[in-house]
Amino acid sequence: MTTRAILIVDDEPDMLVLLKRSLEPDLKCRVTLASSGTEALRHVSQGYFDLILADIKMPGMDGLALLEMVKRDYPEQTVVMMTGHGSIETAVEAMKHGAYDFITKPFDHDALVLRLEKALERSSLIRENLRLKKETRTSHVFQDLVGKSAVMQRVFETIRMVANTEFTVLITGESGTGKDLTARAIHALSARSEGPYVPVNCPTVPEHILESELFGYKKGAFTHATQNKIGLFQEADKGTLFLDEIGDVSPAIQTKLLRVIQEKEIKPLGDNRTISVDVRIISSTNQNLREKIREGTFREDFFYRLNVLPITLPPLRERREDIPLIADHILAKHCRKLSKPLKTLSPKLMELLVERPWEGNVRELENVIIQGILFSGGEEIQPRDIGIERLSGTGDCPEEETLLDLPYRDAKERNLQRFNNAYIGRLLAETGGNVTQAARKCGLERQSLQQIMRRYRILADRFR
Template sequence: MMKEIILVVDDAPDMLQLLKRSLEPALNCEVKTAHSGEDALRLLEQEPADLALIDMKMPGMDGMELLFQLRRKHPWLTVVMMTAHGCIELAVEAIKSGAYDFITKPFDHDALVLNLGKALERSRLLRENLKLQRHVQLHDAFQNLVGRSAKMQRVYEAIQMVAKTDLTVLVTGESGTGKDLVSRAIHALSDRRDRAFVAVNCPTVPENILESELFGYRKGAFTHATQNKIGLFQEAHRGTIFLDEIGDISTTIQTKLLRVLQQKEIKPLGDTKSVQVDVRVIASTNRDLPAKIKTGEFREDLYYRLNVLPIVLPPLRERREDIPHLVSHLLEKHCEELKRPRKRVSAELMHYFLQAPWEGNVRELENIIIRGILFAPGNEIRPDDIGVPDLLKEKKCLVEDSVKNLNYRNAKEELLQRFHARYIGNLLSHTEGNVSQAARICGLERQALQQLMRKYGIRSEDFRGG
């Protein structure tokens, strides 16, 4: 375990040496020393400490001033003040200002070690708490995104990486692949999480209204502008704006957006002055923007401004191993929302799910599941309940067609992945998630089957009935 760091701040070099020599062995920690408040702040910029022990009386920046600065810059740092005997009022003041404890000089060695030991313990608890909070935030942000396939793992990594920055993100992917969910996850994991997340579905707002919606207007700007209106960019100030389906906006609005991204300011309609805005932009599209650039429908400069950090979502047919998990997630979610008892899908229907073309991606799967929950008479949703019998009879060769453009290695990997997702998926649907029984049926050792399931991200619990 790394040693905890105590930063001792005092203008007297003897005192610094004395404390370093006595505290390091007694608390099994590393003591760093700073001879002034400025020096302490500089050291903390380079490396964080677990505890600061600060002398109240120092020339230049005194202990109280340093405490104020630390509360602002390093709010989680535990601070203990050293005061001269008889300065109790100042010590109480320090506690009120956020110091954890104070020690009066001259001090008794054992009492000092005991007090600092307690302060370190508090710092440890705070650290643990912060770690837990981060874990919960991460879990909350991702819990709506289901899928453990390698392709989705890469998406989660990208989300975490871009969330730490303020840069513009362009999320692309076919319709229904989860672009909206991904944008919300980026916001939820960013420092802007406590501020607004404003989502604008661009194509649903008529073009002449979109501009005033985004940028706002002044009273009298046009016939019906009877009062000032704040635009969505201003509403999203300090937060995130999500421009859904950016590929569909007019070139006039593209030009205005480019200005916002370049200058970080907007000009409401009818106003002469611009307003500064601090907004993180996430845009999404299911269109082929480079193709639209070629036909002159999309501005190339805007594309490069938007595409700073791209996230590409895979279509569902390229991550079929996620289908069983998605099915069980969607069943749970919608049975609860529709207040229906928990249902499961039949082996035959799961077989269909594992090979369907899924042009509408997760949204299409979700709609089928909702239909099934509403229309299946029993606990089990069957193909007939949702009108897919014809598709089942049709044995179209969707698989080989879709890999014809891949090289040999990738095509083989892709087909192997699909084969396993389908084959093992069918087995487990049949045995309702019983791995031993599935292994017996297919003639594999249980361990060998489990190994394959791990490799291809297949979970038995996704096949158990509710």
């Protein structure tokens, strides 16, 4: 059993000695003494206490001032106040400042021990609650980053380690390995978790627009700047900015980003003044940035600023033992999203999934399983439901033979039906059946997407 720690604060040396001698054996605790509020704050900053027992009337910083400062920085801390000048007004004031209890001197020793035991029980409950919250939070953070392999356990440990720092992080890995999920996990486990998380998909934003999106602009900075606009750096203030696929950013933008990292300030377009920003930067890439440095398309100094804490995500083919676990996780998640009864993967299909090379990694595996959910008629998804019977290159595929037996137009239509059901089905699953958001994500006009959905009888209501 861990020894409980109590801090006693009083300007009377005799009272401190008396309380230490009597409380340590009766409460089975370790008592630390402080003769002033200033000394008490120093102790609190250096370690955790299950309970603080503080006198109100002290020279210099009195007990109420101490209480206020402790509760400001450590709101969960349990504090009991004591005084030889008891009054209802003083008790109310102490409670308003966050005291758990109020004890008047002189006090009966047995009554004091009983009330302090209750205060310690409160501290124990709070600590257990915080522990459970942390476990739940960690479990939620990693819910889509699935894996029991040794290489993934190292990734999880690295995420926990870097989350506790303020340094920049560079996440590398092939497309579909979970770079965005990793960035979100780092943010969620960090001290910035209550702040904003702002992702930027760099390749999808043209260079001339990316600069104004990142840094903002003043009214009149360019032709269509009809009003002031804050940039993504300001939106991410006190939080995290995730620069996805940073390898596609031009050298000109790299230079501006390097300046922000170094100086922690931005200058909106058309503005003469700079604005300080408190932002942690996490970036990702599926490219070899060292090769781009040799080619002269990526700044070396910018790379080293980004790569302070690197995380490399392994491709799926290098952790095949995780595939059954990932597949079952994806299956349960999308059966729920698609309002389908929970299905299973046949042993033969699972065997084929483990064998496949998965060039698109987890994202490709997810697409295949979504197809299986949508196209399977029974409770168990078979290889034929997703059009694979064996690895490509190992022989003829019965699904291909079936298509070749059909007239060209019918075979083409069947493939289009399969593709649109899987592709649009995933979009609608991700957006909760919101057609407007789905259209925006895939780059189509809303009316165009609705037309395709009508043609292939895809109902948005099934995904809500």
